[in-house]
Amino acid sequence: MPSEVSFTLNGERVTTAVEADESLAWVLRERLGLLGTKIGCGTGDCGACTILLDGHPVCSCLLLAVKAQGRAVVTIEGLGAPGQLHPVQQAFMEHGALQCGFCGPGLLVSAAALLARDAHPSEEAVREAIAGNLCRCTGYAKIVEAILAASKDAVGEQSR
Amino acid sequence: MTTITHPAPPTVIEETPSGAVGRRVPRHDALLQVTGRVVYGDDMHAAGMLWARAVRSPHPHARIAEVDLLPALSSPGVRAIITGRDVPRNRYGFTHQDQPVLAEDCVRHVGEAVAVVAAETLRQAEEAAARVMVRYEPLPAVFDPLEAMRTDAPRLHQDTNVAEHIRIREGDVEAGFAQADAIVEEEFTTGFVEHAHLEPHAGLAIPSPDGAITIYSSVQRPFLVAGDTAKVLAMSQNRVRLIATGVGGGFGGKNEMTFEPWIALLALRTRRPVKIVFTREEEFQATTVRHPYRMRYRTGVRADGTLLARAVEIISDCGAYVSWGASTLAKASIHAAGPYAIPHVKIDGYLVYTNNPVGGAMRGFGVPQVGFAYECHTDAVAEAVTMDPIAFRLRNALRDGGHLPTGQVLERVTLAETLRQALEMAEWRREGRAS
């Protein structure tokens, strides 16, 4: 028996019908047409599905969509400002941080959230912040490098 | 709905008199990557698409006595179910055509697909797949290649479980051993490795009214997969159009046809697009892995550190079907003696069927296993003649004009130079031993 859920998605209010056991990741992709959030495992182990819930990174594959009621959700599509990349997005491009790119959306969301709460993180803090985002291609070196580079550019840059 | 305005793509790097080599160039798809717009397998959608889910064997080895589709066919939302009988040519493989698209007479590993359901929603496909009744008659199974090589072992295919035997010979190893001052014998084993590419196998088939099919799939080798799909569907190649989507990691795990014929058949039968995405559990259980190898090394060496003879035996755990097992083992065997000049070499590689997951391609293609073995072994051999391991390698390293045990002559061999540069960079110091 589907129910309606309403929440703020990348700054705009949305309403959609969901079943109680559908994850937000599923609903974002299959109901709301936002395909940037990826599903790698469905069990909260890989972080590819990371989105911001009221500003906090969570695995959207574990978050039942019904629990998003009244909350603010930000996805990869909502990073940066219209027509302008978030500094982490820019840095990832410039530093060649991604290879296959599948981990990218989740990682970028985690990184953006980190810089919003800690404008000048140490390398240790960066690695801690992305510990829930697995990457099978890169070995993380350029990802960490890019996030540290972005931290020098953006001071408390907020996603919308 | 959210309006998203994307920034302009990065400027194209202009050619300069000095060329583009050595310049930092963003990937052509970097902007798509960082804005979440790369299209991977699961991102493909089509209006009216059905969802597919495979029915998989819980047994490692069993005869399929009966498949009853009725309980599933009457499950809500089901539009079609296929089994091996629906596949026009249910057999494929690269070196050995031993693998069915869908298991028909028996299953040979846990997770082997027996049927595939297409339904209106993924939930309905999952429910229906659980209702397909397969009656299995379990057979004795074998999980250890050494056991599988015995004459009394359960047979997976015909005759013998030894699917392939690679032989490489150079010189006379026994003569070489006879001249040796020291002989070192060791055994090395490596285990299964799962590629665990972050993006699961996923794709979408769209039927054409004229009976042709377009398949979007996350694959590393679109032409190979298109060709094999056409072959098993008994369709001409120009009527099977395969479009590779963005690939969220492969590493060899997306090097062959998997679900493509399933969704093609379902799409053609239902006249609807059909989507499939493997679960992470299916990835671990039912997709290819790196072959476990057991490697025995026997090396004869002179007291002055000159390698004389090396005998290698590789037992490769093939899994249920050959897939890339023979090509992998061939490559591994060619490299098995290591990058060293050895006058007498004997290499035997055995590819052995077991009811384990199917070994396939994985980065390195057999060489990581033997590389691990021969490099550990080289340290042991160096120690046996009390020689510095670097000096030992430099002494025996292949050089320009040297050759592999297969007879292949090598040019532009940079091993010794590379090793020296690496040493410098690592600032290697060893007390009391000549370098």
Place this chain on the structure above:
Amino acid sequence: MKPPRYVAPLTVAEAARVLAEEGEGAYALAGGTDLVVRMRNGTVRPTVLVDLQRIPDLAVIARQDGHLRIGAMTTIAALIGSAEVRHLTPVAAEAGAQMGAVQLRNLATVGGNLASAVPSADLAPPLLVLDAVARIAGPAAARTLPLEDLFVGPHRSALRQDEVLTAVDIPLPVAGTGAAFLKFGRRRAQVLAVVNAASWVRLQQGIIAEVRIALGAAAPTPMRARAAEDLLRGQKADPDRLDAAAVVAAQETKPISDLRASADFRRQLSRVLVRRALERAVQRADREELRHAV
């Protein structure tokens, strides 16, 4: 799986009522980091999900009657970030910080971790050594339970079908105490403990006046190592005595062999982790100055 119904009651009483009425198919939903995984792999098939998210005051951390009360719906992230927790019961934050990764800590809850009754629950050892009490509400009067009694068996808690864990009460700290938590996993993040351990001591002029030792993933439930505690109580806190107690603690464990480790390795690990937990707890007790009036 047929989709379950979803309710988000506003009171504990209402939640308990639905849990009771629906019976076995009704599950309380906290963060979902455990329940949703079990739904995905088919271990559970709920007919009703009773979301506790809307019930006010279940996520509050506050002093109450000589205790620090931590609401069951407190996320692990909120636990770590709480100034009260960091000052009064820092070992709970120390454990929380080693759970999962950022994404999981923002969803997972204190109550969910404890009520799951998994032997490896990271919050169990620190809260056991702090002598925490579980507060449970149901259709009848609320009840309390020493935390140790909450864990009945692997994945089995003492909660009845119609009960909800609402909070844990932790006695406020006294002078001269220190506690520590250690976790060993095959990675530094996103990992179930192979073994975890916590220890709490109260020192009086270099003598261990009181001590508590707890271990997780070393027995069917999180456990106290009471024989080890008995050995150490009243003794000087010197390295040999701490190690001797750790040896006894390891002997008290009943570990299994599984894909993460052998029973034998878990026993060895138990000794090492308990010894280190004791050493750190003693160091912290030495340094401790009570910052807040009790």
